[in-house]
Amino acid sequence: MNAAADPRIQNAAFNAAKDSSFQKAAFGAASSFASGQPPAKVASSLASNPAFQKAAANAAKDPGVRAAAWDTAKDPSLQKAALSGVSSSLGYRPQPHPPAQTRKTTVLAIADFDAVEGDDLPIREGDVITVLEEIDENWYRGTSSRGTGMFPKNHVQPN
Numbered sequence: 001m002n003a004a005a006d007p008r009i010q011n012a013a014f015n016a017a018k019d020s021s022f023q024k025a026a027f028g029a030a031s032s033f034a035s036g037q038p039p040a041k042v043a044s045s046l047a048s049n050p051a052f053q054k055a056a057a058n059a060a061k062d063p064g065v066r067a068a069a070w071d072t073a074k075d076p077s078l079q080k081a082a083l084s085g086v087s088s089s090l091g092y093r094p095q096p097h098p099p100a101q102t103r104k105t106t107v108l109a110i111a112d113f114d115a116v117e118g119d120d121l122p123i124r125e126g127d128v129i130t131v132l133e134e135i136d137e138n139w140y141r142g143t144s145s146r147g148t149g150m151f152p153k154n155h156v157q158p159n
Helices: 007-017 020-034 037-048 050-061 063-073 076-087
Strands: 108-111 128-134 138-146 147-152 156-158
Touching: 007 050, 020 037, 020 050, 020 076, 050 063, 050 128, 063 076
Parallel strands: none
Antiparallel strands: 108 128, 108 156, 128 138, 138 147
8 A cells, every 4th residue: 555645645745735834844854865864864854843743743633644544554564564663673772862962052143034934033144043953954943032933054154
């Protein structure tokens, strides 16, 4: 069974793709993949991206997606693959997380950026911004005296 060919899944994906934050995240992921980032790293970045989390939460509420997931889960070949994956991972030991970063990273705005979306951070040349998260290779999430939100990396330099 090919879940991607299911019209219920395609409809949910089409609706998610209308969201500009989702588009930014998808573009960043595509750019990362094209620049040679390992697929697992790109997937991890997407999984932690708020826009993708929002899209996934919305898709999980969609009755069509839920029905398609249920239909897919009943597929015997998928069940076998899932069981195989679980059994092969029994020897997996997660690595300890690195210690939390104590020093905050700040950047200096070298160009103005006007907020286009509700989750964008408007910046002005000379603003000092504390980086909260590197969303992808093109975007940061940060905070300044103007608020908290996403802003493009090419508008800032290390402070």
